[in-house]
Amino acid sequence: MPLPKAELHLHVEGTLEPELAFTLAARNGVRLPYADTDALRTAYRFKDLQSFLNLYYELMAVLRTEQDFADLANAYLARAAAQGVRHAEIFFDPQAHIARGVSLGTVVEGLWRALGSSERNHGVSTKLIMCFLRDESADSALETLQAATPYLDRITGIGLDSAEVGHPPLKFREVYQAAAALGLRRVAHAGEEGPPAYITEALDVLGVERVDHGLRCMEDPELVERLVRERVPLTLCPLSNVRLRAVETLAEHPLPAMLDAGLLCTVNSDDPAYFGGYAGDNFDAVRDTLHLSEDRLRELARNSFLAAFLEDDEERRAR
Numbered sequence: 680m681p682l683p684k685a686e687l688h689l690h691v692e693g694t695l696e697p698e699l700a701f702t703l704a705a706r707n708g709v710r711l712p713y714a715d716t717d718a719l720r721t722a723y724r725f726k727d728l729q730s731f732l733n734l735y736y737e738l739m740a741v742l743r744t745e746q747d748f749a750d751l752a753n754a755y756l757a758r759a760a761a762q763g764v765r766h767a768e769i770f771f772d773p774q775a776h777i778a779r780g781v782s783l784g785t786v787v788e789g790l791w792r793a794l795g796s797s798e799r800n801h802g803v804s805t806k807l808i809m810c811f812l813r814d815e816s817a818d819s820a821l822e823t824l825q826a827a828t829p830y831l832d833r834i835t836g837i838g839l840d841s842a843e844v845g846h847p848p849l850k851f852r853e854v855y856q857a858a859a860a861l862g863l864r865r866v867a868h869a870g871e872e873g874p875p876a877y878i879t880e881a882l883d884v885l886g887v888e889r890v891d892h893g894l895r896c897m898e899d900p901e902l903v904e905r906l907v908r909e910r911v912p913l914t915l916c917p918l919s920n921v922r923l924r925a926v927e928t929l930a931e932h933p934l935p936a937m938l939d940a941g942l943l944c945t946v947n948s949d950d951p952a953y954f955g956g957y958a959g960d961n962f963d964a965v966r967d968t969l970h971l972s973e974d975r976l977r978e979l980a981r982n983s984f985l986a987a988f989l990e991d992d993e994e995r996r997a998r
């Protein structure tokens with residue numbers, strides 16, 4: 680039996696497996712520039728975050744209808760459930776779809792077809808987190824938040840993702856303030872490729888309650904002390920870090936040192952279709968390669984529920 684856990688860092692578009700990409704391409708008459716799934720898989724060699732994002736955005740072309748988003752989310756939830764995920768807080772990138780002529784309504788309604796019945800169908804409770812693309816303008820983020828008004832009953836929080844370096848959190852101060860006023864929870868990617876100062880800025884300027892990745896905090900001992908003191912959860916993604924070359928090898932991943940330092944770490948999959956594994960695969964990889972003890976693994980699973988945006992009664996049911 681896999682350890683029950685919550686997944687807190689998961690981009691639904693990053694769960695698009697090659698087989699589903701080709702199925703949706705055929706259904707929607709979209710031509711992919713790859714002969715077959717094997718040819719597509721050979722493109723999964725990334726040298727950094729941007730080289731991955733290029734493919735990630737390209738493959739989104741196959742997602743066009745509500746049913747496509749429902750099929751995508753259902754496929755993820757089935758895989759996640761099989762790996763012990765009991766609760767998933769799922770990111771999506773509305774601007775990437777709106778820019779292709781797919782409306783926010785199509786995306787949210789489609790995802791909701793799967794999420795709305797996920798507890799019943801998969802035994803996985805869910806929350807939806809709408810991310811802004813940090814390499815787009817602050818005005819575009821504000822327009823996207825405005826466009827989300829009819830769907831706010833389905834959206835728990837906001838996040839910030841895409842190309843990090845050169846796009847500091849400060850750029851999004853206004854939209855995070857507006858989201859807070861609407862009662863939305865706040866997270867942001869920081870310290871994946873960007874410097875530790877972006878983590879500090881995400882906390883101080885955006886008021887985030889969790890930091891996505893946060894890996895590079897380890898370069899700043901004072902920041903580590905603060906994150907420990909304030910019990911700020913970090914949503915780490917070990918297999919992602921290897922594939923996007925944030926670390927050279929999994930054996931060199933700082934997760935053990937982060938746990939030893941007292942950081943509230945969680946283990947997640949980020950974009951599992953691209954990075955070689957879902958939540959349980961990430962747990963298995965850190966157990967085997969970083970030799971984490973059973974106690975440490977249980978701590979990571981416990982942290983995932985502590986860091987989730989669950990009410991007490993929801994948390995009890997999810998565990």
Ligand code: ADE
Nearest residue numbers: 690840841842868949950
């Ligand atoms: N979008 C999807 N995956 C991402 C990641 N790992 N970092 C930033 N943006 C992303």
Ligand code: ZN
Nearest residue numbers: 690840868949
């Ligand atoms: Zn991510």
